[in-house]
Amino acid sequence: MTESTARMRRATAVGAGAVALWASLAVITTAAGPVPPFQMTAMAFGLAFALALSVWLARGDNVLAHLRLAPVVWLLGIGGLFGYHVCYFAALALAPPVEANLLNYLWPLLIVVFAGLLPGERLTAWHVGGALAGLVGCVVLIGGGLDGFRAEFAAGYACAAAAAVIWATYSVLSRRFGAVPTDAVGAFCGATALLALIAHLLFETTYVPQGGEWLAVLALGLGPVGAAFFLWDVGMKKGDIKALGALSYATPLLSTVLLVIFGRAAPSFRLAAACVLIVGGAALASRDLWKKKV
Numbered sequence: 428m429t430e431s432t433a434r435m436r437r438a439t440a441v442g443a444g445a446v447a448l449w450a451s452l453a454v455i456t457t458a459a460g461p462v463p464p465f466q467m468t469a470m471a472f473g474l475a476f477a478l479a480l481s482v483w484l485a486r487g488d489n490v491l492a493h494l495r496l497a498p499v500v501w502l503l504g505i506g507g508l509f510g511y512h513v514c515y516f517a518a519l520a521l522a523p524p525v526e527a528n529l530l531n532y533l534w535p536l537l538i539v540v541f542a543g544l545l546p547g548e549r550l551t552a553w554h555v556g557g558a559l560a561g562l563v564g565c566v567v568l569i570g571g572g573l574d575g576f577r578a579e580f581a582a583g584y585a586c587a588a589a590a591a592v593i594w595a596t597y598s599v600l601s602r603r604f605g606a607v608p609t610d611a612v613g614a615f616c617g618a619t620a621l622l623a624l625i626a627h628l629l630f631e632t633t634y635v636p637q638g639g640e641w642l643a644v645l646a647l648g649l650g651p652v653g654a655a656f657f658l659w660d661v662g663m664k665k666g667d668i669k670a671l672g673a674l675s676y677a678t679p680l681l682s683t684v685l686l687v688i689f690g691r692a693a694p695s696f697r698l699a700a701a702c703v704l705i706v707g708g709a710a711l712a713s714r715d716l717w718k719k720k721v
Contacts, residue, residue, distance in 0.1 A: 435666055442662015442671045448655035450681030454689055455651065459643035463631035464516040465623045467647070472508070472620035474648025475656070479613025494614050500607055504615030507597025508656065509622045514590035522583025530587035532565045532679060537595035538672030539712060545602055545668070554669045557712025561676030564704030567697055598672075601663040609660045616656065673712030676705045 459467065483490050496504075518527040539558040543550025627633070636644055647653070662671050680701055687694050 438661055438665035439667045439670055441658050442666045443674055445655040445659035445662065446671075446675055446678050447681065448651045448658070449678045450651075451685060452647070452651040453682045454685045455643050455646050458640065459647065460634065460636050460640040462634050462636060462640075462644070463627060464512075464519075465627035465631055466633060467644070468512050468623035468652070469620050469627055470644055471648040471652035472616045472623060474645065475653035476613055476617035476620055478649060478653055479610065479616060479657075483610070483613070488610075493610050496607070496611055496614060500604060500611060501614075501618070503597060503600055503604065504611060505618050505622070507593060508615050509619040511590050511594045511597070512619070512623070513626070514586045514593060518583050518587035518590060520583070521586060522580040526580070527583055527587040528679075529566060530584055531590050532562070532676070533588065533591040534594045534598075535672045535675035536562050537591055538598050538675070539669045541595055541599040542602075542668040542672060545599065548668070550669070554673070554712050557673040557708040557710070558669075558676075560708030560711060561673050561705050562708075564701040564708060565676050565679055567701045567704060595672075598659070598663050599668065601660060602668060605664045609657055609664070612657050612660050616653070670709070670712050674709040676708060680705045 456467070462470070479493075480490065483493055515527075515531060518531065536558045539554050540550065542548050543554070662668075680698075683698055683701075687698070
């Protein structure tokens, strides 16, 4: 195995850690109480920024140096993190959640397709087939209550599709800014927290978490809405983007599995079928990686 291949595999594994953390989002959120979406975003990303800040201070870094980013980098980071969440929350508010989630989960497929446009990347039938298998698995998994797309929810559908495009674009373009250190994600988290706080004050009523709900908020800020974005940045910049794109369909699958384990959802044949499709799709899309000679 060449050193470059080994580095790519390690970075892909790191990126996969983000998928695992995002899978815990639903079960942790249900334990955090009825916190409004923008308030939750502000608190969780605020904790993520505090985590990054503590690391910078512990290393003796110049904090301001981490905030001196080119305008285009700020645009990419804020547009990706805050823009995605705004569109996703709007989609859930304006359209039925099942249909909104299905459109939102076009982003792994879009990552695979967009990655083929990057310099030095090549899109093959394996990549597309694996991503499509994951998409079908996602439809099988969360499409059980699908009632069909209706015109009155067009605005919500548009927001969900926009969320998918935004996240896929942010993820793939991160590769083009590979020279920007992953520490920049901490700055993005801080800006996202500030914008989410403003949106919360304008549009929501504050909810004060009680007792153990604070632990859930802390877990969100340190995990799926914190460390996950740093891991994802490493995977997008140095790992196999197409494999990670297909593997991302494991997020709704693992999320459902966790809900079953914690007694908040029931096991079903649909879950088993989705598991086969999503895992098989991820294996297909990552074929180039695991078939390299060792």
